[in-house]
Amino acid sequence: IPKNIKVSISVAIGFFITYLGFSNSGIGNFEEGIGLGNFSDPNVFLAIVGLILIALLTLYKVPGALLIGIIVVTILGIPFGVTQVPEQLFGIPDVNEISNITFSFDFNGLLNGSTIVLIFIAFFGDFFSTLGTVLGVSQKANLLDDNGNLPGIARPFLVDALGTVAGAIAGCTTISTFVESSAGAQAGGKTGLTSVSTAIMFFISILASPLFLMIPDAATSPVLIFVGYSMISSITNIDFTNFSEAFGPFVMIVFTAFTGGIASGISAGILADVAIKTFAKTEKAEKAVHPVMYALCIPLMIYFIFN
Template sequence: MKDTLKRFFKIDERHSNLKTEMIAGITTFMTMAYILVVQPALMVGNAPSLIDVNGILITKEAIVVTCAVVSGLITLLMACYANLPFALATGMGSNALFGGMLVNGEISFGGIMSMTLISGSIFLLLTLFGIRDLIVKTIPSNLKIAIGTAIGFYVAYLGFKNSGIGTFVNGISRGDFTQPSVYLALLGLIIIAVLTAKKVTGAILIGILVVTVLGIPLGVTTVPESLFKVPSFEGLSNVVFQFDWKSVLTWSAVPLIFTAFCGDFFSTLGTILGVGAKAGMLDEKGNFPDIQKPFLVDAIGTCVGACTGNTVITTFVESSAGVEAGGRTVFASVITALIFFAMVLFSPLVLMIPNAATGPALIFVGFLMVQGIKNIDFSDFTEAFGPFAMIMFTIFTGSIAGGISSGIIAHVLIKTLTGHYKEVHPFLYILCIPLVCYFIF
């Protein structure tokens, strides 16, 4: 059985082993497990359920179940079709945008799913016609490197924010260091760093588990009454294939669809290039071979997600945690997918993992990813200004889509205004039009 798995997943060919791949798959899930808690919280709010403007009852339990199932299915598709150790789930950004409007009664749940489906369909068409691949290849090498670096800073930002080590409400400042959760997060970061320095396999996962256990007596980790719970399927019919096409036939829907599309596109682009660079999957020109395959999976994921009551499905930057843990084959993604499926029954386990445990893991992964900044060529200012803007905007706005869009616009502007306009690919000029609209809307 063991030899069969190794041959099927080509584990020896990628110089890995079953144990390492399993740890990588588990690590990826542990760092992105928060989405199963955050997604229903953003879409429904603090209460267990809400009734939208069309009188449809939306429950957190239904969102959790569909989110877990779809995340598992699309991650499995990424493994089987694209042959990549990447995991997918509902991406941060569009869920916060749409969820806030849903909770405030500004839009119906069906309207959100309709807009998400349109966004995913556009994504799918661009992928099938090869336009997404063209967009990637027309981006200069310096910008591609900066994308991975910017993603690294964003991952670290999430870690600081989620763990409470830093606060980002009224400017950037230190968190409340009187809280035990903050001390545990710092301890987790130290544990991960020391174990990594000693080349211990699964250092990130070990750090997460240790902090989770230590958080029990300190009241940081909440132990559920039961680790097993059969979900209630009562509310699933209200979120599956729930569309409200009337909401789309308004001018206000245009910027919302565009925002969802841009957020999905650049988040996926940044993640694939960033995580791919960390895994050594880019070619000598900084391109990702067969990039249309993960793009296609991502586009299909968004369409399937919309049909099952989920906002934009995207490739998660947290996949880098699994790659850093040694994941190089699709077996890691299969493990991640299976755990997502299991969470339908063992959802209480997800609630048990505190931010104090996942936060330091994200900070450490961010540190590892920003090391790519050393490969940016700073000898030509017109080539370096775009990457600088991209990284700074990502850091200080906390937005991957905004940061990457800013970097591309800055690159085109500096080249054009200094007389180097011929060095810019014509497609970049066209791309800047919707990017500018993205900021305006």
């Protein structure tokens, strides 16, 4: 994958995260096209307050600005009726019905044509979402080399694959990489200890799930918007003076932003990049396309057709 595409992945994810923040908070209305949300809604008001608060805290380099913003907006949301305080903050989860989904497999029709297509679509969606998230978050954490590559990238892919399989066995939604991890990188978490700490906190949150579930979207959405801003700043690394290098990233960014999907954005960006460089007149642009990229275009086109 060429460097211009890898650089633009971070930018595309930045727009995607910002879109999530606007959508979850209600600042933006995406139900019937694109438009402003209802600014008389307390959720929207508190989300804007949270965004301004996080920006000011960041301006003055206050540690934990994102976490402080979440806590303050959650508390402010109580008198506004946005934050619903539960009857109890701690409790033991009910696992009586877990057997209904754990190890619940249906092998009937596994090898028919339609199932294979679904497996293919699920794989490519997960693969490119993981690729985009890993490179995007790694760039935010300054872990990429000069060519935009992540040394040892096979390890996070292996963890993602094992998590996906284990999650399916347990009946969970896909255990995969999440773009929200960029908030952790923004706060300074850049080592494996960050993931271990996160896992420990998740185990603790099982017993305090009512406490965490009371946090409204108005409190978390400003964090997504702010992290989106920080990732979009990487757009300065894209050479827009060279059309053959800039067109693929442009397509990737707009597809991600306006379709609301990382996998579709990356796939469209790769197809556009290969197409424009293939028909470019300069020999340098033609050599920029790796043979594997041509082979990759075939399943990507199939992905769009059947998805």
